[in-house]
Amino acid sequence: MKEQTPKILVIDDEPEIRRLVSEILEDEGYQVVTAENAADARAVKHASSPQLILLDIWMPDTDGITLLKEWVTEDALHCPVVMMSGHGSVESAVEATKLGAYDFLEKPLSMAKLLLIVARALEASSLQKENAGLKQQLVSDIEPIGKSAVITRIKEQIRRLAQHDTRILFVGEAGVGKELYARYLHSNSSRRDGPFIDVAVGSIAPENAAVEFFGKEKDGKTYPGLLERANKGSLFLSEIAGMDQETQLRLLSALTSSSFLRVGGSEAVHVDVRVLASTRIDMAEEIRQGRFRHDLYYLLNEISLEIQPLRERSEDIPGLLNFYVDYFVNHDKLAFRKFSMAAQNFLRNHSWRGNVRELKNLVQRLMILGVGEEIELDEVKSALGSVINDATASATVPNFYNLPLKDARDQFEKAYLEYHYERAGGSVAKLSSAVGIERTHLYRKLHSLNIKL
DSSP, rough: OOOOOOOEEEEOHHHHHHHHHHHHHHHHHEEEEEEEHHHHHHHHHHHHOOEEEEEEOOOOSSOOOHHHHHHHHHHHOOOOOEEEEETTHHHHHHHHHTTTTTTTEEEEOHHHHHHHHHHHHHHHHOOOOOOOOHHHHHHHHHHHOOOSSHHHHHHHHHHTTTSOOOOOOEETTTTTTTTHHHHHHHHSSTTTOOOEEEEGGGGSHHHHHHHHOOOOEETTEOOOOOHTTTTEEEEEOOOOOOOHHHHHHHHHHHHTTTOOOOOOOOOOOOOOOOOEESSSSSHHHHHHHHOOOOOHHHHOOOEEEOOGGGGGGGGGHHHHHHHHHHHHHHOOOOOOEEOOOOHHHHTTTOOOHHHHHHHHHHHHHHHHHHSSSEEHHHHHHHHHHHHHHHGGGHHHGOOOGGGGHHHHHHHHHHHHHHHHHHTTTOOOHHHHHTOOOHHHHHHHHHHHHOOOO
């Protein structure tokens, strides 16, 4: 598709100026429309939607500063404005730029400077629109999808809580999107321009936790940890039950005083961080068993938000299906496909043990492996059947029987550990006890098998 030629509106009460500027700009390949006063300018701007406006300050009916102020007040200034004046002054230039004008040109106009400023203004406008589009896409990607009463209520609660620095504990099953809700809270808070740092707590080996969280100082060099990297923003601790006892104690101290010592450091580091956390297991039981400190739990759990499983809001499933179809079309450049009404109705009654994560994976699988624009019911049933069969493959001869011994052992260990990790509710401590492997060695094993915690 051919890129549209930029359209420039020239507003000046002098016919010769309008003619001269128009000819020069048209020679450079721009489209030009003109107006001789403020009344004409309003009408032409509305009718032509220019990408840039050249606006004279002195006009017979309404001066350019007043017109610029009018457009800014009405939020009708959707393109850059360059002011022009033969009676220019520093005060006029300052007032125009404060109002939002891109630049200021004095008459008699330097044609070289005019063309340079026009090119820069159009480029700046293009980048601004591109960044606005990316920001909007980012916002849409982190807003929970759904119009059910459950989603509407939780989003409203999050928007209210976002205005305060209260620590929130997100509670819910695996795959419900606890991190997504934490990001949504961050994006609606006063910290939205600060960093959002997320960490899977269970993936950090105990011997590395101090450096990971608090950073270190060595040989005169400073290595910031998670808390420093999240300064002025939010730190999201995913699945806090996986945190070892020593790290729990150090984190408790850091959050209580808003300061800490780096490993190897001697001076306190002060940070301003909002800590959010999540869990999918019963923390009360973890506390009773002595695996999690009750004082840290209450510090992290100033307010608890339960994220409902997908099966309890089936009316949101069609919207989620459509969202992830669009997501994979835009992000992975997959061919567009749509779910038939029969397929959507069937999926509304699916159990969704893996929640939104399972739904996302199903959509991706159907879009990659399927053909045709419409996803029919039989194809959905077949895909779900494959998932079930994959999960119960122990009833038949496993595929890894046909692999070399090392590959077969790795595949078995991965499936074995993932199975027990799910049964342990995401707790590495429970997993260690269940499979009889010391935690330090277990962390290395999980990492080598690329098991995501």
